[in-house]
Amino acid sequence: MKSTIEELGPTRVRMAIEVPWGDLDHAFGEVYKELKKQVRVPGFRPGKVPERVLDQRVGRPVVLEQVVQHAIPEVYSEVVRENQVRVLGQPDIEVTRLDDNDTLAFTAEVDVAPKIELPSLEDLAVTVDDVEVSDEEIDEQVSVMRERFAMLTGVDRPAQDGDHVSLDLEARVDGEVLEDGTTSGMSYEVGSDSLMPGLDDAVRGLSADESATFETDLHQGQYAGRQAEVTVTVRSVKAKDLPELDDEFASTASEFDTLAELRDDVRTRLGRAKTMQQGAQARDKLVEHLLEATEVPVPDGLVAREVEWRNRSLEQELQRAGMDWEAFLQAGGIESREAYDADLAKQVEEAIRTQFILDAVADAREITVDNDDLSAQIMAQAQRSRMSPEQYAQQLQQGGNIAEFVADVRRTKALAQLLEQTTITDESGNTVDLDALRPQTVRAGEESAEDDDAASDDAATSEDTATGAVDEDDAPDAEVADAVAVEAAEGATEDTEDVAKA
Template sequence: MISKILKKENNIVTIEFTVSQEEFEKSVNKAYLKVKNTINVQGFRKGKAPRHIIEKKYGKSIFYDDALDFAIQEEYPKAVAEHKLDVIDSPKVNIEKFEEGQEIIVTADVEVMPEVELPEYKGVEVVKTELKVTDEDVEKELKAVQEKNARIVEVTDRPVQNGDFLTIDYSGFVGEEQFEGGTAVNQSLEIGSNSFIPGFEEQLIGKSKDEEIEVKVTFPEDYHSEDLKGKEAVFKVTIHEIKVKELPEIDDELAKDVSEFDSLEELKADTRKTLEQKAVDSSKIANDNNVITKIVNDAKIEIPEVLIQREIEYLGRNYEQQFRQQGFSGKEYDDIIKNFVDQYKEGARNQAEFNVKAELVLEAIIKKEEIKVSEEELTAEIEKIAQSYKIEADRMEAFKKSMMESSASYVEETLQKRKVIDMLVGNAVFVEPVEVKTEEISE
């Protein structure tokens, strides 16, 4: 096989390669073996007719289409390997010359990984992010603890108020007809949560226990059920229970109940310590992201559309998985989830472009800096993964061996990216944010 690059425009490379008559003859024989069982020839059992008999009856070209496919599948990867092309999509193949008894000339337009023009990536200057914990943050966290330890108690001496928790029965009607999915028994509802159709919850305020109410609503135009979009409906509602959230006092007693501390001051101090550690961690993540974002944005690269579309599909699958993990599974949710995922993918292009560009930029820096992962580092990381999965001692060696065989490349790439990010952040220059004075804002 002889191959050469004819031209390169942007990320499209045109390569030319040849298929010798000897190689093509082998491919014709493969084609014969593939289709012989589908060809009927009088005097022969199906699949037993020799190749030359079939060619005599139907012509030699009967096998050529399949033979060309076999030959290209054989020779095209060799041409790609010879020119060290990093291919990202299927080639567009054209037969340039095909004459009996002569070598075949084939061209292929193939999209390859783009070249990355890196900016100066060492000593990048970015504004420092340093999150601070305030007294308000601590109070907010204590209020969350208070909410978590609230009691729900029944009230019988007053009607429904905003914020109450109700237990209700309801039946929904459009006209005189009760519609599917509009009926429930002992349904929980928090007034003011806006979890029901707009206008439903407000009409229960001021009503009493055991009271039967008719609630009139109009379904939104974007409601998920086509049969109910924009329709007026009446719900017949019975209130069985009215409950209210009773919050504990934020005091020493609460501290004793929810922690190992004997006083509120000790709980506050521990809460602040925890929040400050989270602030440090979040600040580091933000600073890392700011450095990488700066470098990625400054790099010049023409991103192939095929990579963007693949990333959009990947983001869409992750988004759908989040729904499934939250319990939205089964056919009744499929159309709803698909609609959400499709909407998400429509708006995911910018994120997909950035993700692809960041991946290519980091890979280019790894290659330029010749960042390597040692065998010891790889083994240590796989041991960490094994420990995170809480693998039992008697299965540990088998697990690590399996990881080395199946996922070593992925783990190595992960470690390389971690190293390059540490290097880039370690070389970055962090400057304090400019303090804008009130007078400057008013001007």
């Protein structure tokens, strides 16, 4: 077999491949095997029809066409593997020569990962925000705790913001009652604006057993995009009675005896959460530096395919939620579908460029993925997804995502190594302790700001939440995760590096 590879551009190649007829014996054998099962010829037992008779019966051109269809994928994969070509997506195949009993020749054009010239990875440095915990932030967190210990007391007056009311709701469109728009005895906090537009204005000023009607836009279900007439009836009004902020509250709401000790603990936990946010910021700034300092061409087709895939997935989610694109864009404050697609394409391109850079770093440093790496990541992702390690690994296998998972773990290791060697200082010039940042460096630049905010919000009430810890009884068994990791690795590929390249 002969093959040549021509670079059509930084991210596109054409492979010209010639296959001697003798190398097609396996393909001919498979094709004839299938034809013998399908074709019935008088005078011959099923499965015993001679090949020359099959050629006459179905036609030699038909046989050759099936041989070509069977042989090309195998030959193409062999050429890719032997030449270590990092292909992206499916190739465009063209048969250029098919001489019976002589030669099969074809070309394959395909997108490939670019060859990247990395910038200097020495003396990397980033600056992050200072860690400052204000009294106002402590007050806010203590207020959250105070709300959790509030008592609700029935009152004989009109509802106002902060009250908890029991509501009956009935929604109509064109006079028809909506089955999924009717409920009774629902608890709702007035002023929270958490259910539907117009509800708070309608409820304010209503006493028990009083009703009001208002109109609201529907964003989900059969009538998404239309207006509904909603009748709300208040069944009861309860005021929130907050406990006094004193030492007694502190001892009730926490393990501390005084309010001062509780506030000190809140300050410590908020500081820890903000230090973790420094880690996320350091990670993001390091990735940003790499993107700015590295020229990374990206195949247009790769971006387009990823955008199309994401849009199809979103459409399925919208259908399940009873929404359409118009309602989705309106709810997100997005001016048009074109604006949404342009922003998505930009995000996808940046993510792809980041992956290419981290793959190049992993190659340069010969980073590999072992069972311990896979086990740790499976356990972390399973915990985040609220499932067992076995379930998460099975989900990866069933979805055909193991190769992608292994490649992502490899990129994560590459980024973690870079971050460990990066000098991180805050705006005041203080060196940031990297050990405190490790919980935030789980993925290669893909954690959202919402995750960082959640860590801050929960810091005052749970140290485990702030640090990402779990109870010992709830943690996945390490031996189980190791076994799953081995299975995942074996199912992915014999060569981890080849998987990462894929």
